[in-house]
Amino acid sequence: MAKEAKTENDATDSSSVGSSIQVLLVDNDKDHARAMTESLERIGLDCTTATAGPDGAKLLAENIYDIVVTDLMMNDVDGMAILRQAKETQPECEVVMVTGHASVPLAVEAMKEGAFNFLEKPITPKRLQAIVSKATESIRLKRQNQQLHQRLDERFGFENLIYASDSMKGVVQRLQRIAPTDAGVLITGETGSGKDVIAQAIHQNSPRKKKPYVAINTAAVAEHLVESELFGHVKGAFTDAISDREGKFEYANGGTLFLDEVGDMPMATQIKLLRVLEEREITRVGDNKSIPVNVRVLAATNKDLEKEIDEGRFRSDLYFRLKVVTVHLDPLSKRREDILPLADFFRKQANKKNGRNVKGFSQDLRRWLLDEPWKGNVRQLKNVVESLVVMDLDDYLDMDDLSPDLLDEKTAAALSKKSGENANPSTAELLESDPGDDLASSSLVGKSLKEIERWAIEHTLTLANHNREETARILGISERNLYRKLNDYGLR
Numbered sequence: 121m122a123k124e125a126k127t128e129n130d131a132t133d134s135s136s137v138g139s140s141i142q143v144l145l146v147d148n149d150k151d152h153a154r155a156m157t158e159s160l161e162r163i164g165l166d167c168t169t170a171t172a173g174p175d176g177a178k179l180l181a182e183n184i185y186d187i188v189v190t191d192l193m194m195n196d197v198d199g200m201a202i203l204r205q206a207k208e209t210q211p212e213c214e215v216v217m218v219t220g221h222a223s224v225p226l227a228v229e230a231m232k233e234g235a236f237n238f239l240e241k242p243i244t245p246k247r248l249q250a251i252v253s254k255a256t257e258s259i260r261l262k263r264q265n266q267q268l269h270q271r272l273d274e275r276f277g278f279e280n281l282i283y284a285s286d287s288m289k290g291v292v293q294r295l296q297r298i299a300p301t302d303a304g305v306l307i308t309g310e311t312g313s314g315k316d317v318i319a320q321a322i323h324q325n326s327p328r329k330k331k332p333y334v335a336i337n338t339a340a341v342a343e344h345l346v347e348s349e350l351f352g353h354v355k356g357a358f359t360d361a362i363s364d365r366e367g368k369f370e371y372a373n374g375g376t377l378f379l380d381e382v383g384d385m386p387m388a389t390q391i392k393l394l395r396v397l398e399e400r401e402i403t404r405v406g407d408n409k410s411i412p413v414n415v416r417v418l419a420a421t422n423k424d425l426e427k428e429i430d431e432g433r434f435r436s437d438l439y440f441r442l443k444v445v446t447v448h449l450d451p452l453s454k455r456r457e458d459i460l461p462l463a464d465f466f467r468k469q470a471n472k473k474n475g476r477n478v479k480g481f482s483q484d485l486r487r488w489l490l491d492e493p494w495k496g497n498v499r500q501l502k503n504v505v506e507s508l509v510v511m512d513l514d515d516y517l518d519m520d521d522l523s524p525d526l527l528d529e530k531t532a533a534a535l536s537k538k539s540g541e542n543a544n545p546s547t548a549e550l551l552e553s554d555p556g557d558d559l560a561s562s563s564l565v566g567k568s569l570k571e572i573e574r575w576a577i578e579h580t581l582t583l584a585n586h587n588r589e590e591t592a593r594i595l596g597i598s599e600r601n602l603y604r605k606l607n608d609y610g611l612r
């Protein structure tokens with residue numbers, strides 16, 4: 121393999137239109153590979169050469185390339201395998217196939233699988249340069265589009281939203297229209313899908329952005345305190361009301377109030393909320409004086425509110441009031457194009473937070489990330505990537521950095537065999553020996569009940585793939601109770 125290519129980190133950080141074009145050449149005929157490299161370097165391209173299919177596959181797994189030129193017929197890993205790997209892990213990359221006359225039909229097949237073009241041998245430097253220049257133009261156009269997209273996001277205040285899927289592009293287009301208005305918005309989506317991020321983006325891009333953004337998680341507040349949290353109270357309104365206190369509506373005056381988990385709001389509070397939304401004034405608990413408030417209300421829920429209405433847990437009049445404008449976030453498993461860009465974003469965040477310099481993901485790990493069901497959605501992905509970065513030893517993320525509780529039995533067994541261990545632990549055993557676990561069940565004795573409870577909640581969350589409904593069910597407590605405990609133990 122000639123010349124060290126850019127790491128993924130370098131490449132993603134320098135994706136400006138004018139930055140150099142990285143080309144990977146894969147050809148097991150050494151002289152041919154050298155000749156092609158020289159002719160492409162002559163037109164100013166940055167080339168890395170692999171003279172065997174497996175070397176090309178390895179380089180492709182560890183680095184980002186703009187263009188791959190690969191011979192079609194090679195032993196071990198052939199050109200089709202290189203093409204599929206490139207398209208799977210670096211979909212923006214353009215792949216040019218080099219083929220002998222006999223394998224032209226196969227090259228046509230490659231075009232159907234996404235190859236940019238093919239060149240029939242014998243190839244002259246001129247023809248190679250012409251085709252690769254065309255691929256370069258295509259790459260520069262894509263970069264220009266990406267930059268435009270990025271600039272628009274910055275202009276509209278959505279630069280902290282990471283997405284690539286059509287589903288999220290549609291959401292962002294909707295947000296661009298909704299955010300500058302004063303309309304209330306109901307954001308729906310599974311837990312961890314990004315509803316809070318969307319609410320913040322709406323606020324940031326609204327005329328209210330210099331005023332407060334106040335969030336309240338209705339499910340995390342004890343039922344008898346929800347009203348006082350929202351509307352405030354006066355001294356003596358209830359036993360603990362030792363002084364007058366402003367509620368979230370007053371804090372948020374002039375700005376935006378985000379009602380998270382609105383589906384968990386007690387029925388008695390729902391009617392009061394509806395009145396506040398209609399009359400734009402609140403009354404503190406225990407008082408009879410009205411206070412005018414000017415607040416834009418955004419609400420979110422992971423529940424099916426129509427079902428909640430049918431089952432008598434949510435008021436239909438409030439629902440229709442809240443859902444004038446709705447934004448729905450698909451679960452991460454339905455927008456797989458977002459997974460790798462999000463994972464990369466969280467890798468960089470985790471690097472910064474933990475003082476690490478982890479450079480990228482192996483191809484196996486990328487495939488694993490793409491295939492996970494992500495029941496806990498973006499939040500779960502973020503947690504997994506952070507734990508990968510923390511556990512990593514060699515500045516490069518691979519399957520062996522995954523904590524055992526994330527692996528299925530087959531993968532775990534294969535990895536354990538690879539690392540020379542004799543035991544073939546079951547999933548249950550792997551869960552017991554979670555390396556992040558500083559409180560294994562055998563050592564629970566001697567710990568405080570609080571420590572044991574925290575341990576039980578943390579591990580049940582992992583078992584339930586960060587699905588809080590399921591976690592609460594397994595632990596035999598209400599979701600509201602679980603929320604409070606997550607907050608108390610800093611596990612949110």
Ligand SMILES: Nc1ncnc2c1ncn2[C@@H]1O[C@H](COP(=O)(O)OP(=O)(O)OP(=O)(O)O)[C@@H](O)[C@H]1O
Binds near residue numbers: 313
């Ligand atoms: N598109 C995105 N870009 C960047 N970060 C994201 C995106 N979506 C979600 N996140 C991150 O994932 C985590 C979970 O997102 P968030 O809290 O917004 O989910 P949620 O749907 O409000 O969850 P819940 O229903 O539990 O309140 C947060 O750390 C958030 O910053």
